[in-house]
Amino acid sequence: MRRSLGLMLAMSMITMGIPAVAQDRVGVTAAVNLEAEGQPPNKPIEKLVLGQNVVRNERISTFDRGQVQLQFVDESTLSLAPNSEIVIDEFVYDPTKQVGKMTATVTAGLLRYVGGRISKQNDAVNFATPSGNVAVRGGVALIEVKRNSAAASPNRSAPTPPR
Secondary structure (H helix, E strand, C coil): CCCHHHHHHHHHHHHCCCCCCCCCEEEEEEEECEEEEEEEEEEEEECCCCCCEEEEEEEECCCCCEEEEEECCCEEEEEECCCCCCEEEEEEEEECCCCEEEEEEEEEEEEEEECHHHHHCCCCCEECCCEEEEECCCCEEEEEEEEEEECCCCCCCCCCCCC
């Protein structure tokens, strides 16, 4: 009973919103399947559980059988497949104006982002990958980063078209 009351309180805090500052708390874990862990800045690695707070600059990792879905305070969601890793670099949201910004670094794996309120703005949601940046405006984005993938060389010339 006490655990479900805590989860209901956490979810209601999401919908109430937080003032427009670079909040440490950016959302909660909405689903966790087996092997998933988080590492908030300057804290030890911990196994993720349902309803757990997710904070700015937290590294989220899944392993062979792990999956996790994050619910952000702007009602966007981010799902990580097995063997994935992401860091939520920045998340700012003003619920009264429904504007904000999110940047994250994807180092490995497959993720699915479903836009919330801040994704309705230009250049508000960005994912950095080893081979470039992905900007999301509204809608849904699927991003895959192969582990240990190298970024494409910026000096690589385009193939010459046939004559």
